[in-house]
Amino acid sequence: MAKDKRSKAAAPPPATTPTITATTPSWPPFKPSLPVVELTLDSLVKDKVVVFRSFFPRSLCKDYVSFLKELPLITTPGKPKRGDAVRVNDRYQIDDAKFAHRLWTETGLKEALAGKDVAQLWGGEVVGLNPNIRVYRYTAGQFFDAHYDDSNTVALKTETGSPLPARTTWTLLLYLTSSADGCIGGETVFYPHDRRSAKEEIAVSLETGMLLLHKHGHDCMLHEGREVTAGEKWVIRTDLCVKR
Ligand SMILES: O=C(O)CCC(=O)C(=O)O
Ligand SMILES: [Fe+2]
Structure with missing residues (x-):
């Protein structure tokens, strides 16, 4: 049998060796308590992009950027796997069900998405956020080339301990910086007709503290993270999950 991580972990460590466990970040508390404004959904593209x-x-975004700077972000090599979009940025990724749960239940998001005017948008019964949390930092010259986001199947942890089968239906992008913080460029740009066209594009400018949701999976719009030309763009990404 190949010496994989599992077979290695099977042997108990010697008493003097500290046990190595995958640690999740100590994300800063949501202070002041959220939401700070009534969360009202603004539709930018009907049934596809909302904010x-x-x-x-702003103060919380600042706290988060200071905190995220200390995480071990990894700069993406320029050469993507076949079929993957070119992404040139610094990224940190972690499976953190607790933080996903906090973003879902301690921010007003859960209630905002359940409103009867909007509940039909999400492609099913919403049950939480993807524990796969991604943090992006784009500095001058970095970007995320045009691509589509896939829907994924996930198993959400529940209080009872039995995993809840779910699938992702919308991408969530939380912008932590904008031109107000010296970040120039970095718009998330959507192309409604599956081709990059300046005439057709819908460019969403960064706003500090704004949460953008866009539909993904089979009718995801082609989109990109436009090049940042000055300052730093910071984003936290997760996905909305519905019951499967
Ligand atoms: O950074 C952005 O504006 C876009 C990010 C994105 O498209 C993604 O995470 O799939
Ligand atoms: Fe994307």
């Missing part, structure tokens, strides 16, 4: 402004207040 909540001031999802995080």
Whole structure:
């Protein structure tokens, strides 16, 4: 049998060796308590792209950027796997069900998405956020080339301990910086007709603390993270999950 991580972990460590466990970040508390404004959904593209402004207040975005700077971000090599979009940024990724749960239940998001005017948008019964949390930092010259986001199947942890089968239906992007913080460029740009066209593009400018949601999976719109030309763009990404 190949010496994989599992076979290695099977042997108990000697008493003097500290046990190595995958640690999740000590994400800063949501202070002041959220939401700071009534979360009202603004539709940018009907049934496909919506935003909540001031999802995080500016002060909290600042706290988060200071915190995220200390995480071990990894710069993406320029050469993507076949079929993957070119992404040139610094990224940190962690499976953190607790943080996903906090973002879902301690921010007003869960209630905002359950509103009867919007509940039909999400492609099923919403049950939480993808524990796969990604943090992006784009500095000058970095970008995320045009691509589509896939829907994934996930198993959400529940209080009873039995995993809840779910699938992702929308991408969530929480912008922590904007031109107000010296970040120039970095718009998330959507192309409604599956081709990059300046005439057709819908460019969403960064706003500090704004949460953007866009539909993904089979009718995901082609989109990109436009090049940042100055300052730093910071984003936290997760996905909305519905019951499967
Ligand atoms: O950074 C952005 O604006 C876009 C990110 C994105 O498209 C993704 O995470 O799939
Ligand atoms: Fe994307």
